[in-house]
Amino acid sequence: MDKEKLLQMYFEMVQIRRLEERGAELYQAGKIGGFMHLYIGQEAVSTGLIAAREPRDRVITAYRDHGVALNCGISANEVMAELLGKVTGTSKGKGGSMHMADTSKNMWGGHAIVGGHLPIASGLALGDQYAGNDNVTLCMFGDGATNIGYFHEALNLAKTWGLRVLWVCENNQYGMGTAVERASAVDEIRQKAEGYGMKNSRVDGMNVLKVYEAARDAIKTVRETGQPYLLEAMTYRFRGHSMGDPERYRQQEEVKKWQENDPIGIFHAYLLGKNFATAAELDALDAKAEADTNTAVEFAEASPEPGMEELFADVYAD
Amino acid sequence: MARITMREAISQALMEEMDRDPAVFILGEEVGVWGGTYAVTKGFYDKYGAARVKDTPIAENAIIGAAIGAAMVGQRPVAELMTINFAFSAMDYIVNQAPKLHYMFGGQFKVPLVMRAVGGGGRQLGATHSQTPDAIFAHFPGLIVVSPGTPADAKGLLKSAIRSDNPVLFIEHATMYQTRGEVPEGEYLVPLEKSTVQRPGKDLTIVTYCKGLELSLKAAEELAKTGIEAEIVDLRTLRPLDMQPVLESFKKTNRAIVVEEGWKSYGVGAEVVSRMYESAFDYADAPILRVAQKEVPLPYNRALEQAALPQVADIVAAAQEVMK
Ligand SMILES: Cc1ncc(C[n+]2csc(CCOP(=O)(O)OP(=O)(O)O)c2C)c(N)n1
Ligand SMILES: [Mg+2]
Numbered sequence: 001m002d003k004e005k006l007l008q009m010y011f012e013m014v015q016i017r018r019l020e021e022r023g024a025e026l027y028q029a030g031k032i033g034g035f036m037h038l039y040i041g042q043e044a045v046s047t048g049l050i051a052a053r054e055p056r057d058r059v060i061t062a063y064r065d066h067g068v069a070l071n072c073g074i075s076a077n078e079v080m081a082e083l084l085g086k087v088t089g090t091s092k093g094k095g096g097s098m099h100m101a102d103t104s105k106n107m108w109g110g111h112a113i114v115g116g117h118l119p120i121a122s123g124l125a126l127g128d129q130y131a132g133n134d135n136v137t138l139c140m141f142g143d144g145a146t147n148i149g150y151f152h153e154a155l156n157l158a159k160t161w162g163l164r165v166l167w168v169c170e171n172n173q174y175g176m177g178t179a180v181e182r183a184s185a186v187d188e189i190r191q192k193a194e195g196y197g198m199k200n201s202r203v204d205g206m207n208v209l210k211v212y213e214a215a216r217d218a219i220k221t222v223r224e225t226g227q228p229y230l231l232e233a234m235t236y237r238f239r240g241h242s243m244g245d246p247e248r249y250r251q252q253e254e255v256k257k258w259q260e261n262d263p264i265g266i267f268h269a270y271l272l273g274k275n276f277a278t279a280a281e282l283d284a285l286d287a288k289a290e291a292d293t294n295t296a297v298e299f300a301e302a303s304p305e306p307g308m309e310e311l312f313a314d315v316y317a318d
Numbered sequence: 319m320a321r322i323t324m325r326e327a328i329s330q331a332l333m334e335e336m337d338r339d340p341a342v343f344i345l346g347e348e349v350g351v352w353g354g355t356y357a358v359t360k361g362f363y364d365k366y367g368a369a370r371v372k373d374t375p376i377a378e379n380a381i382i383g384a385a386i387g388a389a390m391v392g393q394r395p396v397a398e399l400m401t402i403n404f405a406f407s408a409m410d411y412i413v414n415q416a417p418k419l420h421y422m423f424g425g426q427f428k429v430p431l432v433m434r435a436v437g438g439g440g441r442q443l444g445a446t447h448s449q450t451p452d453a454i455f456a457h458f459p460g461l462i463v464v465s466p467g468t469p470a471d472a473k474g475l476l477k478s479a480i481r482s483d484n485p486v487l488f489i490e491h492a493t494m495y496q497t498r499g500e501v502p503e504g505e506y507l508v509p510l511e512k513s514t515v516q517r518p519g520k521d522l523t524i525v526t527y528c529k530g531l532e533l534s535l536k537a538a539e540e541l542a543k544t545g546i547e548a549e550i551v552d553l554r555t556l557r558p559l560d561m562q563p564v565l566e567s568f569k570k571t572n573r574a575i576v577v578e579e580g581w582k583s584y585g586v587g588a589e590v591v592s593r594m595y596e597s598a599f600d601y602a603d604a605p606i607l608r609v610a611q612k613e614v615p616l617p618y619n620r621a622l623e624q625a626a627l628p629q630v631a632d633i634v635a636a637a638q639e640v641m642k
Binding site (some may be wrong): 033034035085086091093094095096097098099101107112113114115116144145147148149150175178179182183184246248249305306308311312315 | 347348352353355374375376377378379380403404407441442443444445446447496535612613614615617618619620622625626630
């Protein structure tokens with residue numbers, strides 16, 4: 001991979017981290033409301049995955065969507081403005097943290113009903129199949145989402161009809177406070193694809209390059225065979241499920257252990273170790289992520305609230 | 319009598335019923351180790367153990383379906399739907415199975431099931447997580463739909479719901495868990511199918527329930543300052559609907575409004591108002607008005623969301639309109 005792409009991936013991961021850290025502060029300050037689920041700790045998954053897509057490949061995910069939005073090329077300004085409920089946000093301030101989308105970037109939304117977007121992902125791929133192209137739909141979801149019927153119906157349909165979906169399970173070991181083994185008959189989520197005769201594999205989701213390579217190969221397989229594939233990325237969220245999680249269900253030692261395995265730290269060390277970048281170059285990217293985040297907060301704060309005419313706008317398409 | 323919160327009242331009802339009847343158990347997402355998303359079952363897991371406080375997978379169909387089955391063989395499950403919005407993911411079980419089984423099999427199957435669900439808007443959770451779809455559920459014969467507006471009613475109604483041999487959907491409001499009120503200690507039952515007057519008045523009748531009660535009580539205070547005494551009738555149970563206190567009040571005041579948080583179209587108000595016209599048309603001195611949510615999915619932005627939800631000022635304005 002060329003240096004430029006590697007550094008871009010590094011930058012995106014740091015940008016997600018910085019933007020969400022500021023988001024958490026703004027939430028505490030009461031400027032962001034509703035539910036906000038941070039992606040901190042899981043940045044390598046969507047960064048590696050989306051770096052491996054072609055722009056024509058579609059992305060759809062759950063409510064933990066800020067990172068995915070940034071990786072898809074939605075600006076930090078628009079993401080922050082949506083968090084603050086401003087009209088300049090991705091969804092005009094009407095969707096909030098859980099509902100970022102930009103069809104021009106082929107980002108088909110964060111979706112808040114667990115598993116609900118999986119049949120829709122099958123449908124995006126169905127639309128492409130019907131149109132006769134070989135676009136791939138990348139559908140991301142959590143481990144918890146594999147226990148709801150939607151998951152099973154969507155996978156079965158995709159395999160039966162030969163739909164080009166790359167199912168990406170972000171196994172962060174918990175669905176809210178419920179550990180995988182307390183809720184799922186098998187704790188290796190990829191095994192669930194076996195029941196549908198679907199190709200599958202597992203990847204270290206804390207290592208962005210491993211995710212990138214696994215995703216690149218899987219996307220290629222999906223595109224060429226016209227069959228779905230399930231990729232399970234092993235990861236961990238460093239923060240609570242959403243803001244205000246008392247975290248009674250896991251030990252702080254466990255969290256610490258995973259934090260030592262920080263995906264940004266791992267990639268930083270890799271880039272230096274392999275001489276892809278100098279410390280000064282990476283520092284400059286860190287500084288740019290910080291500056292972009294500051295700009296995004298200023299932009300969002302200065303942006304107008306949606307006017308009352310927005311209340312009734314878009315209930316129906318014109 | 320102790321002054322406790324809605325949360326404590328619901329929690330008390332659950333605990334008392336679990337202590338009273340070993341057939342009562344709880345299942346739902348995050349009800350155990352987490353202690354309930356709204357902390358209603360905090361401490362239950364330690365007290366009753368994993369067999370009676372069951373953390374489930376995220377699988378609403380399996381939660382309600384399995385609860386129905388367990389109820390059919392004599393247990394008394396209390397299934398928690400983390401929010402009523404997720405009831406749509408289990409709609410077949412809630413409206414197409416639970417309410418039908420007793421009737422369709424000639425009275426052989428009983429389904430003594432309680433489904434607790436948290437509803438309501440106002441927390442900036444966006445369109446799919448903020449709904450008040452109570453009327454939809456109240457459409458189905460065979461289902462009992464309860465939605466209390468005070469802590470005492472929450473306790474008394476939930477205890478009755480758990481003892482009922484019928485499926486009961488028990489709808490709580492996400493913004494009312496801190497609401498305080500006097501609640502009798504120990505055994506306290508409120509009958510499931512009775513509306514009640516929550517505030518006496520002579521000039522106008524406000525029919526409402528749940529969050530609407532909180533708003534209407536505030537509106538009544540405002541109206542009292544201008545010399546209008548509103549009588550507030552709290553439906554408490556949406557199905558079966560007890561119209562008697564509504565009609566008695568209306569025959570006295572001759573003017574009425576209905577307040578609900580859900581959408582107006584095909585809503586609770588539509589049902590109540592047509593029943594009022596059907597049986598008390600001659601008593602009306604003014605058209606009966608409805609206060610409800612604007613006909614939009616709820617937006618995230620705080621100001622827009624508040625503009626969409628019924629407010630105290632809307633109730634005051636509607637009351638003044640029917641008093642003209
Ligand atoms: C149908 C449905 N049920 C319950 C919820 C509440 N809920 C939101 S996120 C979540 C946990 C999901 O866990 P997982 O799929 O592992 O994703 P993660 O949050 O770990 O990224 C739950 C139970 C919901 N949004 N939708
Ligand atoms: Mg998870």
